[in-house]
Amino acid sequence: MKKIVIVGAGASGVYLSILLKQKLSNTDVIVVEQNAVSLKKVLASGNGRCNLSNRYITQECYHSDNNELVGKIVKSFDMLKEMDKLGLHCLYQGQLLYPKSEQALSVKQIFMHRAEELGVCFLYNQEVLSIEYHQSYIVHTNQQQIHADVLIWAMGSEAGKLSGINQSRYDVFKKLHLKVVPPQPSLVQMYTKPVIKQWKGVRIKGTFSLLEDGQCIHTEKGELLFTDYGISGIAVMQLSAFYQQGHDYQLEIDFFDEEDEKNLTEYIELRSNKGYNHFYDGLLHSKIASYFEKMSNQSVSHIVHQLKHFRLNVAGLRSYETAQVMKGGLSLKEVDENLSIKKYPHMYAIGEILNVAGLCGGYNLHFALASAYQVAKAIEREDHVTNT
Structure with a gap:
């Protein structure tokens, strides 16, 4: 059975795990998370109300080293429609999109319930230290080794300390000889x-x-x-x-x-x-x-x-400890239009680990989920070609 490993149980990682299990029934999906729980940043989003998106979505609302690609990804994702498919009813309040409950907890509960119903495996308190590639991947964590046919990086950033502050998220990329734009706080005092x-x-x-x-x-x-x-x-x-x-x-x-x-x-x-x-x-x-x-x-x-x-x-x-996001991360010059890493087969990156930082107003969560959606479509196409 094909095995997909997602590193990071933030919004992009959990959402991608749901999409993959929905589309690829004969696939194991494992989410590896360094914290003891998932979706910590989601709970803090929008002062606990979870601002998911914005009526005005355009590439000008983001800082990146490939804003054209960011623009295509965010414009092709209909947050309202896709959340409704999960059973999360959302409403606009002016320009901003919130769950009807106005509780970030609702978003976490629905995401985790859907993932668990579909059989996603979550491994907590496991930090990824390094990987090996020999036709498939071996992921080395602080606790074990995990085999992966497809590997997706979704670790978020150290902003707000909610994704964890271990610098290994960037060290792994450097070991893989991938360009990392030095991170700095954004959306901060x-x-x-x-x-x-x-x-x-x-x-x-x-x-x-x-x-x-x-x-x-x-x-x-x-x-x-x-x-x-x-x-x-x-x-x-x-x-x-x-x-x-x-x-x-x-x-x-x-x-x-x-x-x-x-x-x-x-x-x-x-x-x-x-x-x-x-x-x-x-x-x-x-x-x-x-x-x-x-x-x-x-x-x-x-x-x-x-x-x-x-x-x-x-x-x-002020420092990353009080920032909402970080500018910097894995350069978009290292990925193609599907967020597949050019130098390594069957490897992708999504969400805030990429050098993409949006303004306040739902832009960062929108990109996190939109990037997951983009990668899910790419993996589904790849799986269809392999099986035909």
């Missing part, structure tokens, strides 16, 4: 200089821009949270995806993005003429107002500039 500690815990809505040498790299409208190390919030997470190590950035805050500078200038002039003792009261959060009030004898133009173009230096990104 930022350190700033200065840290305005009196603003800790303050949330603001506005427009936020990442600048390099005064030029805007990317802009996000949304919410920002001040912390004791710098800044957090969805808008900051999105901006972090455009951060590159070794570059100097500033974060620009527009506190009054609903007003253009002309209208805001007219309003500030009128307000200045009234001679308020506490000029910023009612304009900004009280902690931010107190900070600005200490800057006495400001001209109208300076006040407007501060409200529209307040800047903080970005001192860096």
